[in-house]
Amino acid sequence: MGSDGIDNLSLDSIRKTLIGLEDTIIYSLIERAKLPLNSPAYDSSHFPGFHGSLMELLVKGTESVQAQGGRYRSPEEVPFFPDHLPPPLVHRPLNCSQDLPPAAASVNVSKKIWDFYVNQFLPLLAAKGDDGNYALGVASDLACLQVLSRRIHFGKYVAEVKFRSETEAYSAAIREKDKDTLMNLLTDSKVEAMVKQRIEKKAKVFGQEVTLNDTSNSNDYKVDPSLVSRLYDEWVIPLTKDVEVEYLLRRLD
Numbered sequence: 001m002g003s004d005g006i007d008n009l010s011l012d013s014i015r016k017t018l019i020g021l022e023d024t025i026i027y028s029l030i031e032r033a034k035l036p037l038n039s040p041a042y043d044s045s046h047f048p049g050f051h052g053s054l055m056e057l058l059v060k061g062t063e064s065v066q067a068q069g070g071r072y073r074s075p076e077e078v079p080f081f082p083d084h085l086p087p088p089l090v091h092r093p094l095n096c097s098q099d100l101p102p103a104a105a106s107v108n109v110s111k112k113i114w115d116f117y118v119n120q121f122l123p124l125l126a127a128k129g130d131d132g133n134y135a136l137g138v139a140s141d142l143a144c145l146q147v148l149s150r151r152i153h154f155g156k157y158v159a160e161v162k163f164r165s166e167t168e169a170y171s172a173a174i175r176e177k178d179k180d181t182l183m184n185l186l187t188d189s190k191v192e193a194m195v196k197q198r199i200e201k202k203a204k205v206f207g208q209e210v211t212l213n214d215t216s217n218s219n220d221y222k223v224d225p226s227l228v229s230r231l232y233d234e235w236v237i238p239l240t241k242d243v244e245v246e247y248l249l250r251r252l253d
């Protein structure tokens with residue numbers, strides 16, 4: 001996101017940002033896929049010394065430190081545990097557009113992102129096994145979760161730009177609280193198909209084994225490209241659209 005402010009945002013520039021985030025998402029998935037599932041880290045009854053799972057403990061602690069460092073000050077940065085975060089110690093203004101209408105601040109699908117990632121997606125990404133190195137796995141999970149969340153909450157900017165380009169049609173549906181019409185207005189099926197094709201292709205290119213001779217199997221990838229496409233199809237795109245609808249519903253408040 002550049003420093004030009006919301007007035008100069010275009011659908012093209014936001015889509016470019018989404019395309020850039022695809023690279024980060026794939027690389028973070030490749031990192032997590034190197035480690036075994038390590039299921040005790042996600043089990044809230046496994047470690048008796050504290051409340052909740054080890055993953056929750058580590059993510060809360062990391063988010064707390066990052067909040068002090070000035071994270072979570074823009075609409076696309078949403079913590080997974082917003083309660084009791086310490087105030088930032090860094091007050092320098094962000095050199096990126098953050099001036100979305102107030103509607104943006106309250107749109108938050110973090111819980112849904114956490115739930116699908118931990119309960120549905122991670123067991124498909126990581127091979128069964130337990131190497132006891134839970135903190136490393138969770139650090140890798142948080143990298144995945146944060147970039148997925150950023151991508152999904154970027155839907156706020158997408159929705160704002162779409163609202164500005166067709167204000168009358170969107171306003172009518174917002175006044176009626178008509179979620180279906182909003183969903184239809186913002187959906188572009190051709191773009192969705194391209195996004196899914198591109199992410200699968202990138203997973204093949206970024207995830208291929210590089211060797212100096214030609215003996216490697218060209219169908220061996222570090223993360224299954226069809227799983228990455230499925231991630232977008234089942235979770236990333238639908239949740240981005242949920243963010244867009246939720247944002248729009250509050251846009252005229």
Ligand SMILES: O=C(O)C(=O)C[C@]1(C(=O)O)C=C[C@@H](O)C=C1
Nearest residue numbers: 158187188189191192195237240
């Ligand atoms: O690019 C857009 O227009 C978006 O709204 C983003 C997105 C996506 O998540 O990739 C979501 C909805 C549209 O149907 C197409 C793509």
